[in-house]
Amino acid sequence: MAQAHPSVSQTIGVVLHLDGDAPDLGELRRHVGSHLEHEPRLTHYLHGPGLKARWHHDPSPDLSNRVREQHCPSGEQHLETALIDLVARPLPDTGPLWDIWLVTGYAPGRYSICLRAHHSTQDGMGMVGTLTTLFGTAPAPTKQPAVRAGASAYLGTARDMLSAGAGHNVWNNTAPPLTGNRDISWAHVPTQRLRKAATARGGDTNDGFLAALGGALRTWTSQCWPQGADRPLPAITMVNLRRAEEQDRPGNHIGFAPAPLPCHEPTAEGRLDQVIAATRTAKDPSRNKAMRSLMDVVPARVFQALATRMTTPDRSAITTSYLAIHRPLHYELDPVTRIQPFNWLPRHQPASIVACSYNDVTSVCFVTDAALPGLDRLPRLFHEAVDELTQPQDDPQAEKVPGPTPAASVTIPRPAADCDATPVIDFRLIKDILVQQGSLPAAPITPRATQAQAGIDSLAVAVLSMTLEDVMGVVITEPELSQATTVADLVSLVARRAAPRSDHESPGEQGPHPQSDRTHAVPEG
Numbered sequence: 402m403a404q405a406h407p408s409v410s411q412t413i414g415v416v417l418h419l420d421g422d423a424p425d426l427g428e429l430r431r432h433v434g435s436h437l438e439h440e441p442r443l444t445h446y447l448h449g450p451g452l453k454a455r456w457h458h459d460p461s462p463d464l465s466n467r468v469r470e471q472h473c474p475s476g477e478q479h480l481e482t483a484l485i486d487l488v489a490r491p492l493p494d495t496g497p498l499w500d501i502w503l504v505t506g507y508a509p510g511r512y513s514i515c516l517r518a519h520h521s522t523q524d525g526m527g528m529v530g531t532l533t534t535l536f537g538t539a540p541a542p543t544k545q546p547a548v549r550a551g552a553s554a555y556l557g558t559a560r561d562m563l564s565a566g567a568g569h570n571v572w573n574n575t576a577p578p579l580t581g582n583r584d585i586s587w588a589h590v591p592t593q594r595l596r597k598a599a600t601a602r603g604g605d606t607n608d609g610f611l612a613a614l615g616g617a618l619r620t621w622t623s624q625c626w627p628q629g630a631d632r633p634l635p636a637i638t639m640v641n642l643r644r645a646e647e648q649d650r651p652g653n654h655i656g657f658a659p660a661p662l663p664c665h666e667p668t669a670e671g672r673l674d675q676v677i678a679a680t681r682t683a684k685d686p687s688r689n690k691a692m693r694s695l696m697d698v699v700p701a702r703v704f705q706a707l708a709t710r711m712t713t714p715d716r717s718a719i720t721t722s723y724l725a726i727h728r729p730l731h732y733e734l735d736p737v738t739r740i741q742p743f744n745w746l747p748r749h750q751p752a753s754i755v756a757c758s759y760n761d762v763t764s765v766c767f768v769t770d771a772a773l774p775g776l777d778r779l780p781r782l783f784h785e786a787v788d789e790l791t792q793p794q795d796d797p798q799a800e801k802v803p804g805p806t807p808a809a810s811v812t813i814p815r816p817a818a819d820c821d822a823t824p825v826i827d828f829r830l831i832k833d834i835l836v837q838q839g840s841l842p843a844a845p846i847t848p849r850a851t852q853a854q855a856g857i858d859s860l861a862v863a864v865l866s867m868t869l870e871d872v873m874g875v876v877i878t879e880p881e882l883s884q885a886t887t888v889a890d891l892v893s894l895v896a897r898r899a900a901p902r903s904d905h906e907s908p909g910e911q912g913p914h915p916q917s918d919r920t921h922a923v924p925e926g
Contacts, residue, residue: 414517421735423512480507550691573714588780598790604677607723612673615662616786625775633661635718656692658683669789848889
């Protein structure tokens with residue numbers, strides 16, 4: 402696609418916002434250079450025509466052309482202007498397709514690092530891996546559970562992939578037609594606003610993001626785009642399909658799943674319920690297994706034809722992606738306080754929208770076709786839609802409202818911030834998570850059993866850690882969980898950490914809690 406349509410930029414990336422004095426540019430180059438041998442995505446690039454392109458290796462790319470500085474006048478507005486300019490600027494035209502920009506001057510004691518890469522060499526999980534190599538601590542490798550995909554999983558996956566290219570005629574308006582000229586903007590919202598609303602109804606943070614997006618687009622279509630009003634808007638969400646042994650590989654290891662945005666639904670709760678139901682299959686391990694297997698056996702030309710079909714005006718869909726980065730990042734001693742993603746806009750698509758949750762803030766990047774009237778207001782409409790999401794404390798009956806059940810039937814209590822967790826986080830809850838989410842046999846898991854006797858390996862610990870944070874907002878690192886001697890000790894640890902903070906304890910007193918990196922879906926557009 403990049404070769405067939407060279408005018409379409411496929412640059413993706415992230416902006417890291419840091420507290421501290423900006424480093425010397427030479428120092429930053431030395432830092433990046435010292436990590437190149439551990440990061441294949443920065444030393445490999447595709448070379449050759451079309452589907453005949455092959456990976457080439459450049460172990461020592463020219464860092465004078467790839468690690469550069471952009472000095473801004475004082476003021477946050479100048480930072481945003483600089484970032485918009487960087488998003489549009491061409492990447493290096495030879496060798497590995499990436500660069501890093503040190504952005505300084507806009508505020509004392511603060512600076513930003515912008516990592517940009519071509520989509521052919523980086524996908525969402527790849528970008529997270531690169532960030533972890535350069536600015537974090539890599540998690541210990543974990544094996545993935547063996548998952549079997551039956552005939553129904555393969556048939557359902559094939560049906561979903563084909564249906565994503567169905568005609569709908571939402572965007573092929575001749576006045577105005579999509580031009581490919583893009584606008585880019587951002588919104589930043591508290592992650593807990595999305596998470597709490599979604600987990601109360603059996604979903605997760607990604608569901609909260611998609612439901613709020615549906616609410617924002619519902620308002621926009623009713624005011625500016627009658628062709629899409631009062632109907633679900635076609636959308637796809639990107640799904641991470643990397644295997645454990647592929648974590649360091651360059652390239653794209655992603656699939657896509659239909660995730661229509663329920664813009665016809667008048668209530669925020671109704672939109673959230675419909676999103677949760679729509680995304681359930683994208684979270685099914687057997688469906689992901691089937692999707693990856695199909696990608697491995699189906700000729701690349703078939704997928705190219707499908708992608709071409711999906712980027713025609715009468716079939717194009719809104720592309721959505723979601724990342725959750727739980728491992729704290731830093732440069733030297735300077736902490737990364739916020740991560741701001743950006744994405745590309747495929748041909749004939751109205752919008753590509755990627756969200757990234759980090760450090761209790763979810764930043765959403767909106768890349769939209771400039772021809773669509775009023776779509777540049779989407780960040781403000783998104784904020785308004787987030788405010789409409791019902792929070793558990795807003796409605797004491799919220800958790801009793803019937804809605805879609807989670808994919809696994811673990812009964813999850815309310816987030817710890819909203820209740821006294823001591824009576825609800827008990828042995829039964831932890832065992833249910835280990836059995837139903839971690840696929841462990843139930844019989845060996847007893848209160849007095851050690852973790853080894855209970856069969857709790859590193860993978861089960863990772864699953865437990867992810868589940869506690871994703872559905873309850875309780876952050877406990879895998880090393881901390883592993884230190885519990887018995888299952889009863891494990892339950893006690895979780896209960897203590899989930900208990901509400903005392904009034905005199907500030908969030909900063911608990912310090913950062915590193916967590917394994919993971920995504921619900923990855924941005925790739």
